[in-house]
Amino acid sequence: ASTLGAAAAQSGRYFGTAISSGRLGDSAYTTIASREFTMVTAENEMKIDATEPNRGQFSFTSGDRVYNWAVQNGKRVRGHTLAWHSQQPGWMQSLSGSALRQAMIDHINGVMGHYKGKIYAWDVVNEAYADSGGGRRDSNLQRTGNDWIEVAFRTARAADPAAKLCYNDYNIDNWTWAKTQGVYNMVRDFKARGVPIDCVGLQSHFNGNSPYNSNYRTTIQSFAALGVDVQITELDIQGGSATTYANVVGDCLAVPRCAGISVWGVRDSDSWLGAGAAPLLFDGNGNKKPAYTAVLNVL
Numbered sequence: 001a002s003t004l005g006a007a008a009a010q011s012g013r014y015f016g017t018a019i020s021s022g023r024l025g026d027s028a029y030t031t032i033a034s035r036e037f038t039m040v041t042a043e044n045e046m047k048i049d050a051t052e053p054n055r056g057q058f059s060f061t062s063g064d065r066v067y068n069w070a071v072q073n074g075k076r077v078r079g080h081t082l083a084w085h086s087q088q089p090g091w092m093q094s095l096s097g098s099a100l101r102q103a104m105i106d107h108i109n110g111v112m113g114h115y116k117g118k119i120y121a122w123d124v125v126n127e128a129y130a131d132s133g134g135g136r137r138d139s140n141l142q143r144t145g146n147d148w149i150e151v152a153f154r155t156a157r158a159a160d161p162a163a164k165l166c167y168n169d170y171n172i173d174n175w176t177w178a179k180t181q182g183v184y185n186m187v188r189d190f191k192a193r194g195v196p197i198d199c200v201g202l203q204s205h206f207n208g209n210s211p212y213n214s215n216y217r218t219t220i221q222s223f224a225a226l227g228v229d230v231q232i233t234e235l236d237i238q239g240g241s242a243t244t245y246a247n248v249v250g251d252c253l254a255v256p257r258c259a260g261i262s263v264w265g266v267r268d269s270d271s272w273l274g275a276g277a278a279p280l281l282f283d284g285n286g287n288k289k290p291a292y293t294a295v296l297n298v299l
């Protein structure tokens, strides 16, 4: 196969990217994105601040722009994200307790209702675990009660039974890290108690402080063994090592329930980390990097 999407499809997987609505007028960007990828995640446009800027007033203009571009170009869409401590609108930041809990529920229903039946998988809850210690991150959502995550997932299942429901986080790639074990234990508990969860998203932002480790395959295998899909949701590798990209893809391919891989941007110049990080598969001129060829060869 000669594109990432077609190569991934040979094993029944997808290869996706984050798409930014502000770049859809850039034909160099859309040419690559349309050609190479089979799954789209809106980089910011389906987040809480974008979709519910005022309480009870939903806005889907930018989200729909990304969604429609994806579908018109034959791609599926991952929804990102419904319950998160970050990128909350001001009105939500100032809520707490039962009012915030209800606002979270209403938000999930409002956004999932709009996109009902149209989304492959939703990141229902994003980044709920603390960076160290293996416990929950302190946040206004966490302070509504420890059950907020399962409430979010139960609400999401009822709102759109067709969407896969994912828990998504960073630094849960290294199997030996306490954060990974914390999320693993939560997923195991959810499966044991019948809380609806279908997938774990490994963001996989790799850099000097959180480098790729060869136990990544163990992490993917271990989550999959709990009975959930694993999706690599926001892959970028600072420095863009071709070898590391090949290792990541090889680890996904080794696990049948690793359903697909998405990178967090098209060209280095599109990366949230800045072009200098050179973390993606295309350079700023849209040329394929060595990492691109490495990925294509492994797929």
Ligand code: XIL
Binding pocket: 043, 044, 126, 203, 234, 272
């Ligand atoms: C980032 C976007 O790429 C930036 O444009 C934005 O300013 C901040 O958020 N984890 C996530 C993503 O789940 O939503 C984040 O995206 C990157 C880290």
